[in-house]
Amino acid sequence: MSRGARGPMAGHSALSTSRLITRDELQLASRNHAAPLEALRWPVTPPGMHYLLIHFDVPQLDPEAWRLRVHGAVGHELELDLAELASRPRRSLTVTLECAGNGRSRLDPRPLSQPWDLGAFGTAAWTGTPLGPLLAEASLDPDAVELVFTGADHGVQGGVEQDYARSLSVADACADDVLLAYEMDGRPLAPQHGYPLRLLVPGWYGMASVKWLASIEAVRTPFAGYQQAVAYHYQHDAADAGTPVSRIRVRSLLVPPGMPDFMTRQRLLAAGPVLLRGRAWSGTGPVVRVDVGIDGIWSPAQLEPAAGPQAWQEFSCVWVAAPGTHRVACRAWDAAGSVQPLEPEWNYQGMGNNAVQAFDVEVREPASGA
Numbered sequence: 001m002s003r004g005a006r007g008p009m010a011g012h013s014a015l016s017t018s019r020l021i022t023r024d025e026l027q028l029a030s031r032n033h034a035a036p037l038e039a040l041r042w043p044v045t046p047p048g049m050h051y052l053l054i055h056f057d058v059p060q061l062d063p064e065a066w067r068l069r070v071h072g073a074v075g076h077e078l079e080l081d082l083a084e085l086a087s088r089p090r091r092s093l094t095v096t097l098e099c100a101g102n103g104r105s106r107l108d109p110r111p112l113s114q115p116w117d118l119g120a121f122g123t124a125a126w127t128g129t130p131l132g133p134l135l136a137e138a139s140l141d142p143d144a145v146e147l148v149f150t151g152a153d154h155g156v157q158g159g160v161e162q163d164y165a166r167s168l169s170v171a172d173a174c175a176d177d178v179l180l181a182y183e184m185d186g187r188p189l190a191p192q193h194g195y196p197l198r199l200l201v202p203g204w205y206g207m208a209s210v211k212w213l214a215s216i217e218a219v220r221t222p223f224a225g226y227q228q229a230v231a232y233h234y235q236h237d238a239a240d241a242g243t244p245v246s247r248i249r250v251r252s253l254l255v256p257p258g259m260p261d262f263m264t265r266q267r268l269l270a271a272g273p274v275l276l277r278g279r280a281w282s283g284t285g286p287v288v289r290v291d292v293g294i295d296g297i298w299s300p301a302q303l304e305p306a307a308g309p310q311a312w313q314e315f316s317c318v319w320v321a322a323p324g325t326h327r328v329a330c331r332a333w334d335a336a337g338s339v340q341p342l343e344p345e346w347n348y349q350g351m352g353n354n355a356v357q358a359f360d361v362e363v364r365e366p367a368s369g370a
């Protein structure tokens with residue numbers, strides 16, 4: 001069966017060429033909120049501003065009854081409660097997360113799913129215990145190829161009833177920075193961010209970081225669950241087998257300068273020097289260069305180091321804004337040699353659209369006497 005026949009958009013018309021979003025998209029957009037672009041001012045995204053993506057319902061889990069099971073192709077099965085996890089080695093990492101669908105609504109035609117504009121990002125200080133040592137204790141069988149991470153949430157997508165589940169290769173799961181996280185910014189996880197425990201896979205798009213984690217199963221054949229084998233692929237069309245989505249593509253975003261118009265979000269700015277600031281990140285980072293473009297003329301921005309290997313980096317430059325309408329843009333390059341494309345690269349599920357952000361700013365003469 002082709003992926004598209006029961007693909008993520010099965011049961012819907014898969015694509016829309018209309019500028020109007022549908023009621024289904026509105027429902028998804030309001031429950032799975034974006035960070036406002038001005039959230040980019042803060043090095044760690046303030047509480048409640050971090051984006052959210054919840055496929056089904058937020059489960060209400062009882063911390064007393066909750067257990068994490070580690071089972072399957074292992075020498076020693078484990079069953080851990082929260083206190084046992086909290087007594088294990090503790091590690092905090094500042095990590096930028098981004099949804100693989102960020103930028104989807106800018107594609108034309110538009111894949112019908114969560115209609116992100118550009119706000120599906122957030123940076124938090126995540127605390128938990130490293131996964132690798134726990135897997136070592138469970139003693140993976142030599143023929144284990146993957147770990148399957150299953151959440152406590154359940155629903156139907158693409159006509160398939162499922163628990164939300166994703167897998168990682170043994171090597172990816174044992175990477176030094178993969179955490180079982182129980183705190184976000186120094187507090188127990190909020191229900192919507194995966195309470196009481198989530199996987200955190202720094203550098204990967206958000207789908208890998210399974211929330212409401214209930215089970216880790218070592219398996220001897222690659223996992224073929226819906227979120228692994230059907231969703232999260234770069235596909236040309238419904239029939240294309242595609243390639244799996246994994247690490248975050250390089251991206252930069254500017255804090256919108258000046259002030260917004262309420263309805264259109266069009267930016268208005270007084271003429272004169274203005275400090276343009278933004279943040280850039282990549283799952284194959286660090287980011288090594290950011291250019292800022294004004295009316296198509298690009299100049300290098302000053303780029304700061306990151307707070308952690310998978311956290312975003314601030315960039316800035318001064319622009320002397322002259323009256324008129326100007327096109328402002330930014331573009332990042334990473335250590336792997338990847339660069340943001342100037343135009344979106346369309347794919348069927350609307351994944352990984354990291355095309356440069358470009359927007360108009362209307363610059364006005366400062367009010368006289370100012």
Ligand SMILES: Nc1nc2c(c(=O)[nH]1)N[C@H]1C(S)=C(S)[C@@H](COP(=O)(O)O)O[C@H]1N2
Pocket residue numbers: 050051052053054055056097098099100122150151152153164192193194205206207208209210211212
């Ligand atoms: N169990 C479970 N884990 C999940 C999801 C989900 O719906 N269920 N959504 C995933 C996706 S697609 C993303 S982008 C991130 C979002 O994490 P956040 O809501 O904490 O920002 O969680 C991931 N983990």
Ligand SMILES: [Mo]
Pocket residue numbers: 053098099100101206207
């Ligand atoms: Mo996502």
